[in-house]
Amino acid sequence: MTLLQARRGRKVRIVQIPDERARAQCVRFGIGEGTVVDSAEVLRVGPVLVRHCNQEICLGRNLAARIQVEEDGLPVEGARVSAVRRLRQRLRGGSRA
Amino acid sequence: MTPPEGTSHSCHGGVSVEAPPGARKIVLVGNPNVGKSLFFNAFTGLYVDVSNFPGTTVTISSGRMGDDVVLDTPGVYGVSSFNDEEIVARDIIMEADVVVNVVDAVHLERDLFLTQQVLDMGLPTVVALNMIDEAEARDTRIDAEELSDRLGVPVVPTVAIVRKGFDQVRAAIDRACPGVSDPLLRDRMLALLDRVGTLPEALLVLEGDPYIAERHGVEAQGLRDEIYLDRRRRVNELVARVVERRGEGLDLRLRLGQALLRPLLGFPMLAAVLFVMYEIIGVFVAQTVVGFTEGSLMQGYVEPAIRTAVATVVGPEGVVYELLAGEFGVLTLTITYILGLLLPLVIGFYVMLSLLEDSGYLPRIAALADRAMTAIGLNGRAIIPMILGFGCITMATITTRILGNERERKIATALMAFAIPCSAQLGVITALLAAAGGPAMAALYVAVMVLVFGVIGLGMARYLPGSSTDLLIDLPPLRLPRPVNVLTKTYHKTVMFIREVSLYFAVGALLLGVLQVSGALVAAQDFVAPLTERWLLLPREAATAFIMGFVRRDFGAAGLYSLGLSGTSVLVALVTITLFVPCIASVLVIMKERGRVFTAFTWAGSLVLAFGVGGILAHAVSWV
Numbered sequence: 016m017t018l019l020q021a022r023r024g025r026k027v028r029i030v031q032i033p034d035e036r037a038r039a040q041c042v043r044f045g046i047g048e049g050t051v052v053d054s055a056e057v058l059r060v061g062p063v064l065v066r067h068c069n070q071e072i073c074l075g076r077n078l079a080a081r082i083q084v085e086e087d088g089l090p091v092e093g094a095r096v097s098a099v100r101r102l103r104q105r106l107r108g109g110s111r112a
Numbered sequence: 113m114t115p116p117e118g119t120s121h122s123c124h125g126g127v128s129v130e131a132p133p134g135a136r137k138i139v140l141v142g143n144p145n146v147g148k149s150l151f152f153n154a155f156t157g158l159y160v161d162v163s164n165f166p167g168t169t170v171t172i173s174s175g176r177m178g179d180d181v182v183l184d185t186p187g188v189y190g191v192s193s194f195n196d197e198e199i200v201a202r203d204i205i206m207e208a209d210v211v212v213n214v215v216d217a218v219h220l221e222r223d224l225f226l227t228q229q230v231l232d233m234g235l236p237t238v239v240a241l242n243m244i245d246e247a248e249a250r251d252t253r254i255d256a257e258e259l260s261d262r263l264g265v266p267v268v269p270t271v272a273i274v275r276k277g278f279d280q281v282r283a284a285i286d287r288a289c290p291g292v293s294d295p296l297l298r299d300r301m302l303a304l305l306d307r308v309g310t311l312p313e314a315l316l317v318l319e320g321d322p323y324i325a326e327r328h329g330v331e332a333q334g335l336r337d338e339i340y341l342d343r344r345r346r347v348n349e350l351v352a353r354v355v356e357r358r359g360e361g362l363d364l365r366l367r368l369g370q371a372l373l374r375p376l377l378g379f380p381m382l383a384a385v386l387f388v389m390y391e392i393i394g395v396f397v398a399q400t401v402v403g404f405t406e407g408s409l410m411q412g413y414v415e416p417a418i419r420t421a422v423a424t425v426v427g428p429e430g431v432v433y434e435l436l437a438g439e440f441g442v443l444t445l446t447i448t449y450i451l452g453l454l455l456p457l458v459i460g461f462y463v464m465l466s467l468l469e470d471s472g473y474l475p476r477i478a479a480l481a482d483r484a485m486t487a488i489g490l491n492g493r494a495i496i497p498m499i500l501g502f503g504c505i506t507m508a509t510i511t512t513r514i515l516g517n518e519r520e521r522k523i524a525t526a527l528m529a530f531a532i533p534c535s536a537q538l539g540v541i542t543a544l545l546a547a548a549g550g551p552a553m554a555a556l557y558v559a560v561m562v563l564v565f566g567v568i569g570l571g572m573a574r575y576l577p578g579s580s581t582d583l584l585i586d587l588p589p590l591r592l593p594r595p596v597n598v599l600t601k602t603y604h605k606t607v608m609f610i611r612e613v614s615l616y617f618a619v620g621a622l623l624l625g626v627l628q629v630s631g632a633l634v635a636a637q638d639f640v641a642p643l644t645e646r647w648l649l650l651p652r653e654a655a656t657a658f659i660m661g662f663v664r665r666d667f668g669a670a671g672l673y674s675l676g677l678s679g680t681s682v683l684v685a686l687v688t689i690t691l692f693v694p695c696i697a698s699v700l701v702i703m704k705e706r707g708r709v710f711t712a713f714t715w716a717g718s719l720v721l722a723f724g725v726g727g728i729l730a731h732a733v734s735w736v
Contacts, residue, residue, distance in 0.1 A: 036194055040584055042340040043189040045221040045348075059375050061483030062492065062583055068221040068351075069250075071369070073479045075491055075583035 018063055018079040021055040021086070028052075030083040037078055044072050051087045136180045138285060139208035141201070141230060143223050144187030145472070145588040146216040147242050147272035152184040153600060154278045160604070170200040170513075171608055177282070183208075189222065191229055192316065192336075193323050195516070202321075205230065206312040210288045211237045212281065217247035217254055217269075220355055222586070224347045227263065231291035232343065233312035234298075237265045238284045240277065244269040253356040262350055264291035273594060294346065297339065304330070369590045372476050382480055385473070386499060389464055393503040394535030397460035406452035414452075415444045431629050440624035446617045449697060450610060454506070458609050461500060461507045462602040469601075470593035475585050482583045488566070489523050489573025491516065491583040501528040503535045505698040509705055510609070516581030523572045523580075525706055529694040529714050530721060531565040540669035541686055548682035560687050564725060613701065620696050633659065647727040649734060650685055651675060657685070661692045680733040688726030693718045 021027050028051045032038040038048075045068050046052060052067040063079040065072045074082070138155075142148045153160075156175025173184040185204050186197035193199045205211065211230050215223035230237055241256055260267035266284040270277030301314040308314050308328040316324040318333050319340075325332035371377045415437075422437040437444050468474040474496065482492030494515055500508035505528050512521040533541060545554045573580075627633045640655045648654070657671030672685050693715050694702065703711040 034582075037582065037584055039192070039336060039340055040189065040194070042344050043222065043225050044586055045225070045344070047341050047344050058373055058479065060373060060378060060480050061486070062479050064373065064479075064587075068219070070219055070222055071587040073475065073482075073492075073583060073585050073587055075482055075486060077486065078582035078584060 016084060016086075018055060018065075018074065018082040018084045019057060019076060021057065021063070021084060023056045024054050026051055026053065026087040027055045027084040028087040030085055032082050034078065034081060037074075037082075041072075044070065046072065055084070132181075134179065136209040137207060138177065138180050138182045138210045138212060139204055140182065140184050140212050140214065141205055141208075141226065142187060142214035143189055143216065143219075143226060146187065146214045146223065148184060148187060148214045149597060149601070150272035150275075150594075151212065151214055151240065151278070151281070152182060153597075154272075154275055155182050155282070170196045171605070172200060172204065173604065188226070190226055191233075192319060193321055196513075199323070202316070205233070205235070206310065206316075208235055210285055211235045212240060212285065212288075213237055214240045214242050214272075217241050217244045218250065218252065218589070220254070220351050221347065224350060225343060228343050228347050228350075229315075231263060231265065232293045232297060233315050234290045234293065234301075235312065236288040236290055237263075238281060238288045239263060239265055239267045240272075240281050241267055241269045242272050245271045251358040253358070255354045255356075259350070259354045262292065262353065265289055294342065297342070300335075365590050369472070369476070369587065372473070372590075373479055378476075378480050382477060385468075385477075389499065390502065390535070393457070393460045393464060394538060397456050398503065398535040399539055401456045401460075402453055405456050406448060410448040410452035415448060418443050418447070434629050435622065435625040438625060438628070440621050440628055442618050442621045442625065445621040445624070446614070449617055449621075450614055454613070454697070455606070455610065457504050458507060458606050459602060461503060462605045463598060465496075465500070465511070466598040466601045467593050470591065470597060472588040472590045475587050478583065478585060479587070486580075487573070488527070488569025489576065489580050490520050490569075491581060493583065493585070494520060494524050497524050497528065498532070501532040501534070502538070505529060505532065505534050505694055506701050507609075508532075509698060509701045512705065517578070519576055519578045520580050522576065522706065522710060523569065525702055525710075526572060526714055526717075527565060527569055529698060529702060530568055530691060530718050531561060533561075533690045534695075537669045537690065540673060541690070544669070544673060544677075544682055544686060548677070548679060553679075553683060557683055557686055560683075560725070560729065561690060564691065564721070568721075612704075613697075617697070617700065620700050624696070643723060647723065647730070648684055648688060649730040650677070650681060654685060657689065658692060661689055662696070680730075683733065684726055684730040687729055688722045691718060691722035691725055693722075 018027065018029075029041075029046055029048055031048055032041055041047065046065065050067070052065050054066045056064045056066075057076075057079070058064050061076055063074045063076065065074065140148050140152055140155075152173060152175070155177045156173075160173055160175040170186055172186070175182050183204050185201040188198050188201045191198065191202045191205055193202060213227050213230055215227060227237070227239060239259070241254065241259070244254065244256075247254055254269075256267045256269050266287050266289075268277050268280045268284050270281060272278075297315075297318075300318055301311055304314040304317055305311065307330050308317055308324070313324050313328065317328070317330055319336045320332045320334045322332050372381055418441075419437045422433060422441075422443065426432045426436065434441070436442055439445075468477070477495055477499075478492035480492070481495035485492050485494050494512075496514060497508045497511045500511055508528055509525055512524045515521045515524060541557075542554075545557055624633075637655055637659050640658055641652055644650050644655045644658070645652050653675055654672065654677075657669075657675070661669075661671070669686070669689050672682075672689060675685075677685055693699070699711060699715060702714060706714075
C-alpha cells in the first residue's frame with residue numbers, strides 16, 4: 016500500500032520512495048527505506064503528516080501516493096484514534112496488548 | 113573590533129568570500145530554524161554585509177570576528193545542488209577553513225546528518241549543540257562529551273537566544289579539527305582526489321553532484337543512495353548512544369502545532385492571521401503610512417524641492433527638465449516610488465514575513481493550502497507569495513524565489529500579475545463597489561476574479577511543460593519570534609531590496625518620460641479609446657484610466673472613480689482594471705526575476721485577458 020492509504024496514527028514502515036530527490040531529502044530528515052516512522056496521518060486539509068523522532072514532516076498527497084509503505088503493528092500509544100476504531104479494536108479482542 | 117575593510121567592497125554583486133591573507137574563513141552551517149543567525153550576529157556584531165551570492169537570488173551575510181571572516185549560509189538539511197540555497201551553501205562550505213555547525217538538540221537525528229556530511233568532507237569543525245535547554249525541558253539527556261568523542265570534534269552545548277555558550281564556541285574554533293568519518297568512504301574519496309583537487313569535492317562527486325563533476329571534467333558517480341543510507345545508519349547509531357529520551361509526552365506547544373493542521377482550528381486561524389496581515393500591510397502601511405510618506409512627505413516637500421533645484425540648473429521647461437523632474441521624472445518619480453511608496457511597504461512585508469517565519473507558522477500555512485495549490489500546478493509553499501500579492505505584487509514576485517522550480521515560479525508570477533489586485537487598488541475597488549451596488553456587486557466581482565484565477569491556474573498547470581515539485585517540508589515547533597531577530601532580518605532584507613530595485617526604477621522612469629515627451633503616451637490614449645466605447649461599453653474617458661493603469665494599477669482604479677460610473681459599468685470597469693497589466697514597478701521586478709520574454713507574454717496576455725473578459729462581461733450583463 017502507499018503512504019496515502021496509511022491509517023491515522025499507525026506506525027508504518029517505509030518500503031520505497033521512488034522519487035530521487037524526495038528520497039534524499041527524506042534520508043536527511045531521518046526517514047530512509049526501511050525506517051519505521053512513529054505515526055502517519057493523512058490530514059483532511061490535504062498533505063500527509065509523518066511523525067518521526069520528535070519531528071513532523073509534511074508530504075504532498077501526490078508524493079505520498081508514490082511512496083510504498085507497510086503497516087507496522089499497532090497504533091502508537093497516545094495517538095489520536097477515533098472512538099469507533101477503538102471500540103472495534105476492543106471488540107476484536109484486545110489487539111492492544 | 114577591527115574595522116570591516118574587507119566587507120565593504122562587496123556591494124557590487126558578489127560577496128567577499130575571499131578572506132584577507134592570514135584570516136580564516138569561518139562558515140556557519142546548519143539546518144533551517146536552528147538559530148544560526150543568532151550565532152552570526154553575536155560573532156560579527158554590527159559590521160555585517162548582506163549581499164546576493166553571484167548568479168543566484170540567495171542572500172548571504174558576511175562579517176568579521178577579530179581577524180577572521182565569518183560567513184553565514186542558508187539553512188539546508190544536506191549539501192548538494194537540489195536548489196539555489198543548497199548550491200550557495202555548498203560553495204561556501206567547500207571553501208571553509210573552519211565550519212561552525214549549529215545543531216538543534218531536540219532534532220539530532222535530522223541535524224547530525226548534515227554534521228556527518230561535513231565531517232565526511234574532512235573539514236575542521238566545531239559543533240554548537242543549540243537549544244539544549246529545550247531538550248532538557250523535554251526530558252531528553254544528551255551526552256555532549258560522548259558526542260564529541262564519537263564525532264571527533266569539539267561539541268559545545270549552547271542556548272543561543274540567551275547567548276549562553278557563545279564564548280565557549282568562539283574558544284573552540286581554535287580547537288576545530290576534521291572529525292571521524294567512514295574509512296571506506298574516505299578511501300573512495302582519496303582515489304578521486306588527484307582528479308578533483310579537494311576532499312569536499314571528491315565527496316560531492318561520489319554523491320553524484322553533476323555541477324562539481326562537470327567542473328572537474330569527471331563523471332558524477334551515482335552513489336548518493338548508498339552513501340546517504342550509510343551515513344543515516346551511522347547517525348542513528350550515534351544518536352542511540354548519546355541521546356537518552358525519557359519524556360514522550362506532548363506538550364502544549366506540540367498540541368497547538370498539531371491542532372493548527374486540523375480544519376476546525378486551522379482554517380479559522382489562517383483567516384484570522386490573513387485578516388490581521390491585510391489590516392497591517394494593506395490598510396495601515398499601504399494606505400495610512402504610504403499616504404503620508406508618498407503624498408505628504410515626497411509629493412508635498414521632496415518633489416517640489418527637487419523640481420526647484422532642477423529648474424535652477426536646466427531651466428523650468430524643456431525636454432531635459434521633463435525627463436529629470438517632470439511627471440515621470442527620473443529624479444522625482446524614482447525617489448517618490450522607492451522611498452515614499454516601496455520602502456514602507458517593504459519594511460511592513462519583511463516584518464510580517466519574518467514573524468511568520470520565526471514563529472514556525474509559515475510551513476503550517478503551506479500544509480493547509482497544499483491541496484488547493486496542487487490543483488493549479490503549485491504546492492502549498494506557493495501560498496506565501498499569493499498572500500503577499502494582495503499587499504503588493506512587486507514584493508510578492510520576489511518571494512516566488514522560495515518555490516521549487518521555474519515552472520512554479522512562472523505560474524505564481526503570472527497568477528499574481530493577472531488576477532490578484534494589490535492593496536493599493538483594493539482600497540479604491542472596495543469604495544467603488546460599495547457605491548455601485550453593495551454586497552451583491554462585490555460578490556459578483558469576487559466570483560468573476562476567482563473564476564479567472566482558477567481558469568488561468570488550471571490552464572497553466574495543464575499546458576506549461578514540466579511538472580511541479582511536491583510538498584516535502586518539516587514542520588518546526590511553534591516559537592515566539594524574537595523581536596531583535598525580526599528587526600535585523602527586516603533591516604538587511606530591506607536594504608538589499610532597495611539596493612536591487614533602485615536602478616530598475618530609474619530606468620523605468622526614464623522610459624516613461626521619453627514616451628511622454630515624444631507624444632507616444634497621448635497617441636496610445638487615442639488608440640485605446642474605440643475599444644473602450646464599443647467593446648467594453650464604457651464612456652470614452654475610461655480610456656484615460658487604463659493609460660494611467662500602465663503606471664500604477666491604483667492610479668487606474670482611481671481614474672475610474674472620477675468617472676461617476678454606475679451599476680454594471682462599475683463591475684466591467686473594475687474587472688478590466690484588475691486584470692489589466694501589472695504596474696511598472698511589478699513589470700520591472702518580473703523582468704528581473706523571470707526575464708524579458710516571460711514579462712512580454714504576461715504583459716501582452718494581461719491586456720488581452722483584461723479587455724477580453726471585460727468585454728464578454730459587458731455584453732453578458734447588457735443582455736441580462
